[in-house]
Amino acid sequence: MAARPTFCISTAIPYANGRPHIGHAYERIATDAIARFQRLDGRDVFFVTGMDEHGLKMQQTAAREGITPQELADRTAAQFLEMGDALNARANHVVRTTEPRHYAASQAIWTKMQERDDIYLANYSGWYSVREEAYFDENELTPGHDGAKNSPNGTPVEWVEEESYFFRLSAYGDRLLAHYEANADFIVPDKYRNEIVAFVKRGLQDLSISRTTFNWGVPVPGDYKHVMYVWVDALTNYLTACGYPDENAPDWRYWPANAHVIGKDITRFHSIYWPAFLMSAGLELPKQIVVHGFLFNRGEKMSKSVGNVIDPFTLASHYGVDQMRYFFLREVPFGQDGNYSHEAIVNRVNADLANDLGNLAQRSLSMVAKNCEGRAPIPGSLTEADKAILDQAWALADRSRAAMKDYALHHALGEIWKVVADANRYFASEEPWAKGKSDPERRGTILWITAEVLRNVAIMAQPFIPTAAGKLLDLVGSANDARDFAHVGAAHKIEGGLMLPAPAPIFPRYVEAEEGAPTGGKAKS
């Protein structure tokens, strides 16, 4: 069996402390779309996600709820699994950091780094705010009552000393900079690369990577009073997924990952710590860190106090899964922050999906059903206009690839919908409905061309709106094994005479309901 090129892609692993929110959903949808795109483009795709289930906060939250940390982790993991299904964005592989195999992987990379003499034991000390659970630099502190010191946010701090293992991050600055230099697209988009380069150039401090103050974590090999502190544990999930430390594992061929898709807040951990750990352990680095922005509800960061927290499950069921996927991937330029609101979703979904694409399919295919005995017409000779729209549709694979190369998902969708818009113009100006008596053959040609354009559009839309695109492919008679990007183009055009199923609407129009607006907008009655 000829080996297809592999493509390994991951989401960040959500902290198992809380329910899935819109940000998790967005990241999962985007990553799923990229994974599907690559799969349809012929790659052997490994789509990894996971759960970060360790740490003090897990212990605290569990204690507050009267359950064990493991029970909390199980509950949250089930919710995220459900989210994957609800978004039609299920990963191939889920790594939970409480799994024994993940302990093995984390301890293995730790040991490798230790053998490299990059880990040492020392005292971690500093000004610690119990309330904020964070350390602060001396020069950040502000004076408090009675000569005490406060954090920049005004909470009291105390001097704490704790034995901790450290990673020699300070030794990796030059090598990291050299890597960024040699791999210009290691961090995309560029603005995040700039940020990271500037940060590294200022000099790196060694990193505290263990704790003795709690025990809900991966034990440090050979010193079990320490547990690993966040990042060694969490980042290593990507290796665990590929079978590490067993480099003969079947999935090890997927490493190094092609893309770690992450939110902009954790860029540093993925583009500084993680490569440094991997260099230290003698492992290959991921090809790219792909950074996306944040989502805002009506311009406001979602927060419990503002009361604009939207449950992704609600969004998906209210607007539809494909509709939700389409909105976020089209409306938000990938890599930038984005906004969502009830009105924006309804506008976008009705205009692009129901009206432009859905209605084009419906009007053209129902003409085929009524006038052509339900068979794909046999095209006659082609006019310049015919050729122009066909060429556009057939070029979609290349154009989309170009956009996706830079993870510009919104541009890929823009290219596809540009063809949809032109197809509507084509259809309107050719007036097939007026040709019934005068020139039925010409009518057939127009309808065939429209169907063929729809076929290509649907193939390319699959990564983004998989269910609806699949339905559309059904309607244009596309065989199940003829739906990958290799089938975009003239070589696989619809055969004249092919029996087509009865057309049915693909996208319902969103009609305002009384209760409407789960995103906090006002429903019009």
Added chain:
RNA sequence: GGGCCGGUAGCUCAACGGUUAGAGCCGACCGCUCAUAACGGUCUGGUUGGGGGUUCGAUUCCCUCCCGGCCUACCA
């Protein structure tokens, strides 16, 4: 405070320093009737956040201020 990024039409975004700053959506009008009241066409809409500067010419480069976001060593 420091670092990075953003601010362009009501909304979401474009615009190697170079004609009159563009596109989609929304809105108004016209056309069409195959279609999910959908589609097509025309039009309205701008002190490019403010103020300085460089230049023959600035949305673009520089300075400064204002606003917003992320990071500043555990929330996408």
